[in-house]
Structures are given as structure tokens and as C-alpha cells.
Amino acid sequence: MRRHLVPGLLALLLGVAPAAAQPAATAPAAWPDRPLRLVVPYSAGGATDVGARVLAEALGQVLPQPVVVENRVGAAGMIAAEFVARAPADGHTILFNNTSHAVLRVVVPNAAIDPIRQLAPVAILSEMPMVMLVGNAFPAADGKAFLARIRAEPGRHDYGSTGGGGTLGMAALLFLKTTGLSMNEIPYRGGAPATLDLAAGRIALVFDIALTGLQTAKGGQARAFAVTSPQRSAAAPEVPTWREIGVDAEMVVWQAVFVPSATPAPVQAALHAAIARVQQAEAVRRKWTELGVDRVLALPPAEAVPYVARDVERWEGLMASAQPPR
Structure with missing residues (x-):
């Protein structure tokens, strides 16, 4: 995730329609009886953190208690996941994470908790594509030409x-x-420094979440050669999909909230009801769409659980094949 977003983006996102500022009628009398903690596995200012703060601001207007964002960074997200999994199962400590949650067990195989079994998804909030960003100096005019160049020069270019x-x-x-292409991985601590090197011509390729990747392309720092979603993004309809340039795959990044699995069903239902209410606010939906979110959602637990399970099965298999022998 990008460590820093373009100036003013956070302020833009936090606007919520005044009509949403009413008490949540569906919440049980005992919940919430104190401030909620929304735990984020990434640094403040990144795309996931921004999403969490949007949700926290909106929920604070429909719940009788404030929602406070806490950044607990480290171990690829496992530190935050373990903190929430070990918290009291009363709906007051919530994890906000994205698709990377699906690979935690592979990336951190010896963790003290099982983040898939011990955390339950309460709502899927959004879906957005990744953006395939190519440096301005790279000698290719579009995605098809980029693939052809990389295929002709295996192992020469970096991402x-x-x-x-x-x-x-x-x-x-x-x-x-x-694609079967060969490129060299250059590791970075965040998307922001990777994009800076892309703009400077030091690397050829970066994939970034649409929330920030489209801003990079529109700002002229790099070119958007494709989005990874099945359809073109409403935020950038001129950018082709992966399949249109010859990549037979697709990927959407989701954001979701999780609670300890033992959290009572009525509390999960009340939390979901509050989330669904704010996600329906026209102002919130419009701003998410403008910033690259293709689908603004509020999938309930009955749909969120199999949704996450499908992605866990897909990504764990893919990631496990890429891990070095231990």
C-alpha cells in the first residue's frame, strides 16, 4: 500500500452526507457501550488507512460511540490481526484489512494465531482493481507492446x-x-518509494491499487497500461483491462472488516447494519467511485465468509508455490 497519498485526498474522502448522522436503530442496547477501535495493519496515510478513516468517520455519525483508528504495523499485517483476534469478542475491536489478509498464513506461517479461523469477516466494503503502471521512459506505447518487449528481453527489466x-x-x-515473463523484483518498503523510482526511470513496472495508481497516472508520473479487473474501471474508462492486452487473469482488491470469530451474531449483525447504512450514503459512494473503487459494497457475514474463503483458497495456492523452501 502507498505510504502517502496525494495532498488533500484524505480530507476529500472524509466527507459524509449529513443525512447519515442519526443513531443506529438496530444496535443492541449493550453495543457499543464504549469507543470502538478500528485496527489497521499499515501506516497512517496509506490507501488502506484512508479507507479505514473513511469508515470510522462515517460510523461515528450513526453510532452512539466514536470509532478510533489504530495503526499496528508489522509482520505483513499479522501484528494487527493477532491483536484483534486476542481482543475481547464483544464487537469493540475491529480489524480493517484488504486482500492481503488472504495470504497471511503463507507469508507468516509460524504465527501464534490463525487469522482465517480466528477472525470473522463482518462486511466486504469495496472492490477496486490494481493498475499496471509503466515508466514514461520505457520504450513501449501500450500494454501489448510492453509485454512483447519484456518477452524479447527476459530478465533484463525490473519491477x-x-x-x-x-x-x-x-x-x-x-x-x-x-504470462511466463521474467523480470527482476526490486523490494521497497511501500508503494510510494517504488512509484518514485518508476517515475525516475530506475524500474520499469509497478502495480498499485487504483485508489492511488490512477492518481499517479493522471499526474503524469507514469502511464496506466491496464487495470486488473474483469471490466474497465469507471474512474478511468480509457485504460484497458489485463485481458485486453493479453494477460489471461484478473484481480480485484477488496477491503473488509473483521472481528474475533467468537463475537456474538447479534453484535456482528448490528455492526454490519451500521456499515450498510453508511455505505449507502450517496456522498460516500460518489467519492469512492471518483477515487477508483468500482464497487461500493456492504456484503453481510453470510456472504462475506464464503467470499473471503474463495480468495484464501486462490491466493494461498498461488503464494505457496512462490515461497522459497523452508
Whole structure:
């Protein structure tokens, strides 16, 4: 995830329609009886953190208690996941994470908790594509020409990644596995420094989440050669999909909230009801769409559980094949 977003982006996102500022009628009388903690596995200012703060701000207007964002960074997201899994199962400590949650067991195989079994998804909030960003100086006019150049020069060109546990690395792995192309991975601590090197011509390729990747392309720092979603993004309809340039794969990045698995069903239902309410606010939906989210969702637990399970099965298999022998 990008460590820093363009100036003013966070302020833009945090606007919520005044109509949402009403008490949540469906919440049990005992919940919430104190502030909620929304735990984020990444640094403040990154795309996942921004999403969490959007949700926290909106929920604070429909719940009788504030929602406070806490950044607990480290171990590819496992530190935050373990903190929430060990918290009291009362709906007051919530994890906000993205698709990278699906690979935690592979990336951190000896963790003290099982993040898939011990955390339950309460709602899938959004889906957005990754953006295939190519440096301005790279000698290719479009995605098809880029693939042809990389295929003709195996092992010569570099791509930026934040490692296998992040969405940047996940997209790159899927891209290379699907196409059979050979490129050199250059590791970075975040998407921001990788994009800076891309703009400077030091690397050829970076995959970035649409929330920030489209801003990079529109700002002229790099070119958007494709999005990874099945359809073109409403935020950038001129950018072709992976399949349109010859990559037989697709990837959407989701954001979701999780609670300890033992959290009572009525509390999970009340939390979901509050989330569904704010996600329906027109102002929130419009701003997410403008910033690259293709689908603004509020999938309930009954749908969120199999949704996450499908991605866990898919990505664990792909990631496990890419891990070095232990």
C-alpha cells in the first residue's frame, strides 16, 4: 500500500452526507457501550488507512460511540490481526484489512494465531482493481507492446514490489505466473518509494491499487497500461483491462472488516447494519467511485465468509508455490 497519498485526498474522502448522522436503530442496547477501535495493519496515510478513516468517520455519525483508528504495523499485517483476534469478542475491536489478509498464513506461517479461523469477516466494503503502471521512459506505447518487449528481453527489466504479502507483490506474482515473463523484483518498503523510482526511470513496472495508481497516472508520473479487473474501471474508462492486452487473469482488491470469530451474531449483525447504512450514503459512494473503487459494497457475514474463503483458497495456492523452501 502507498505510504502517502496525494495532498488533500484524505480530507476529500472524509466527507459524509449529513443525512447519515442519526443513531443506529438496530444496535443492541449493550453495543457499543464504549469507543470502538478500528485496527489497521499499515501506516497512517496509506490507501488502506484512508479507507479505514473513511469508515470510522462515517460510523461515528450513526453510532452512539466514536470509532478510533489504530495503526499496528508489522509482520505483513499479522501484528494487527493477532491483536484483534486476542481482543475481547464483544464487537469493540475491529480489524480493517484488504486482500492481503488472504495470504497471511503463507507469508507468516509460524504465527501464534490463525487469522482465517480466528477472525470473522463482518462486511466486504469495496472492490477496486490494481493498475499496471509503466515508466514514461520505457520504450513501449501500450500494454501489448510492453509485454512483447519484456518477452524479447527476459530478465533484463525490473519491477517494484512491497513483497509477497502486499497487494503490489500479489499482482506482480499473478502477472508473471500468468504470462511466463521474467523480470527482476526490486523490494521497497511501500508503494510510494517504488512509484518514485518508476517515475525516475530506475524500474520499469509497478502495480498499485487504483485508489492511488490512477492518481499517479493522471499526474503524469507514469502511464496506466491496464487495470486488473474483469471490466474497465469507471474512474478511468480509457485504460484497458489485463485481458485486453493479453494477460489471461484478473484481480480485484477488496477491503473488509473483521472481528474475533467468537463475537456474538447479534453484535456482528448490528455492526454490519451500521456499515450498510453508511455505505449507502450517496456522498460516500460518489467519492469512492471518483477515487477508483468500482464497487461500493456492504456484503453481510453470510456472504462475506464464503467470499473471503474463495480468495484464501486462490491466493494461498498461488503464494505457496512462490515461497522459497523452508
